[in-house]
Amino acid sequence: MTPGLPTDPDDPRLQGWYHTIDLGNGLVPRAVYDLRPVIDLYGIPESLEGMTVLDVGTGDGFFAFEMERRGADRVVAVDLARLGDCDWLPQRRSEIGVAADNQDWPKHFRLAHAMRGSSVDYRHANIYDLSPYNVGTFDLVFCGSLLLHLQNPLKALLAIRSVTRSMAVVETSLDAKLEAQPDLVSRAVLGFGPPDIEARHGENNVFWQFTSGALQKMLQFADFNQVKIAGVFKLPPTEALAASAVAYT
Ligand SMILES: C[S@@+](CC[C@H](N)C(=O)[O-])C[C@H]1O[C@@H](n2cnc3c(N)ncnc32)[C@H](O)[C@@H]1O
Known part of the structure; x- marks a missing residue:
């Protein structure tokens, strides 16, 4: 292992991650x-x-890292440059203040990249700005748990479509109560806002709770063909209900 990288499971650099990732040598954050x-x-x-x-x-x-493990020829991973670039409501964005300019937030990605000896290419990009001119096109485009945080998910899917050569896999969280009503699912209804997890509107940047039918239809509007729901499942350990759709160009 490269000197300076964590070797102890209790290393503070392995605390507070978003994803559980196998970092090698038995280390998991x-x-x-x-x-x-x-x-x-x-x-x-x-x-x-x-x-x-x-x-x-x-x-x-x-x-x-999973795409890399599955043998992809090339994997490019993109995320925002700064916390402040998320699709905040203006009133929340101004409250975040200087923390919004923190540019250190891919630090977990960077550490995992080094510890796994990964070749994934990391770039800063806003989903709305993706185009063949700035990132190129890809056989597979994956987007997980992001549509809910976007003010304009259809615009985001159109940007994804513009860089997809063959297939896209898009996962987002569902409104469990709406999803349980088959007539609403087939009418592609979306729930707006998450009243149970935000004390104030827009606090956690959560705008949409989809139904699987809405996810499917929005992908069709974004000019994907043969859109199907690959799975409806709970994200462990929070048990948030989610759907993943596979869509072909
Ligand atoms: C909830 S996490 C999901 C992480 C991972 N894709 C998954 O499925 O577990 C959302 C990620 O999207 C990023 N993000 C938020 N808004 C974005 C935008 N407009 N463009 C690109 N990435 C964005 C966040 O920085 C964060 O890393």
Whole structure:
């Protein structure tokens, strides 16, 4: 292992992560989500040999590293340069103040990248700005748990479509109560806002709780064909309900 990298499970650099990621040598950070038990429900092909992949809103990089492990020829992972670039409501953005300019937040990705000896290419990009001119096009584009945080998810899906050569896999959280009503699912209804987890509107930047039907229809509006829901599952350990869709160009 490269000198200077953590070797002890109690190393403070392994605390407070978003993703549980196998960092090698038995080291696994303490994280909010452990998506390893559900990774096979997203509809991502088991082998990605011969494919190029883009992971949009990579966070700590769990999916980008998994795509690399599945043999992709090339993986590019993008995320915002600064916390302040998230799609905040203006009143929340001004409250974040200087923390919004913190540019150190891919630090977990960088550490995982070094510890795994990864070749994933990390870039800063806003999903709305993705285009063939700035990132190129990819056989597979993945976007997990991001649409809910965007003021304009359809615009984001159109940007994803512009850089997708063959297929996209898009996962987002569902409104469990709406999803339980088949007539609403088929009418592609979206829930707006998460009253239960925000004391003030827009505090956690959560705008939309989808139904699987809404996810499917929005991908069709974004000019994808053959859109199907690969899985509806709970994200461990929070048990938030989510759907993953596979969509072809
Ligand atoms: C909830 S996390 C999801 C991480 C990972 N994709 C997953 O499925 O577990 C959302 C990620 O999207 C990033 N993000 C938020 N707004 C974005 C935007 N407009 N463009 C690109 N990335 C964005 C955040 O910085 C964060 O890393």
